[in-house]
Amino acid sequence: MRQAECQRPAAEFAVLIVDDSILEKTHTDLSALICTHWDHRMGRFVKGLNFVSLRYQAGELSLPIAVELIEKTEAVVDPKTQKTSAKSKFTKNEYLRAMLRVAQQQVRYRYLLADSWYASAENLNTVLELGHDFVLALASSRAVALRDKGRKNGQFQALDTLLFPDEQPLRVWLRSVQPAVLVARQVFLNKDGSQGVL
Structure with a gap:
């Protein structure tokens, strides 16, 4: 991989892509x-095997560089139903941050790409602390401020209430993330004919 990194043109950059998946195992015993x-x-x-993966992508080169299997070993009792269920010792977001710290010493990349599940302030701050940027989906209800002063004064509003002039990105401030971020809105047509917004 180091050899492939060295052969890339200077203008080309790599990304890390995080995703979690479930491999269904309907006929396998529970564990x-x-x-x-x-x-x-x-x-x-x-029912199945749940895992979080981190993939390195640079041009046509695409390699999985980390995977964490979600193992549910902790017993949790629901206070309402008194039913016991199991959960993982670590959250998927904690696994991501650990994988990013290891990847930092293994590969060079510019952006982390992820869906809204991984867009917590703690994850974003970790990416920034490691010296990288991110491209992530945000929930439409995510609270943002239009100015840094507004953030400091607690003046937040939901993303889906903002007007995006001429489909241009807006510079906004997220709660608990220091620098401003650019937010773009994409409107698309779903397979069923309904309109979707990302």
Whole structure:
């Protein structure tokens, strides 16, 4: 990989892409690794192996560089139902931050790419502290301030209330993330004909 990095043109840059996936295992016995996980794509719990992966992408070169299996070993009792369930000792976001710290010593990259699940202030601050930038989806309800002074005074509003002039990005301030960030809005047509906004 180091050899491939050295051969890249100076203008070309690499990214790290984080994602979590579930490999369904409907006919496998339950264990700490093979258990139920919420699948947001399907809108229900599925039985399988859940993992967080980090992929290095530079031009046509694409390599997985880290993977963490989600192992649910901690017993949790729901106070309302008194039912016991299992959870992982670490969150997916904690796994991401650990993988980023290791990747920092292994590869050079410019951006972290991720979906809104990984857009917490703690993750964004970690990326910035490591000297990189990020391109992430944000939830439409994410609170932002239009000015740094507004952030300091607690003047926040939801992203979906902002007007984006001529589809240009807006410079906004997130709660607990020091520098301003650029937010762009993309409107697209879903397969079912409905309109989506990212």
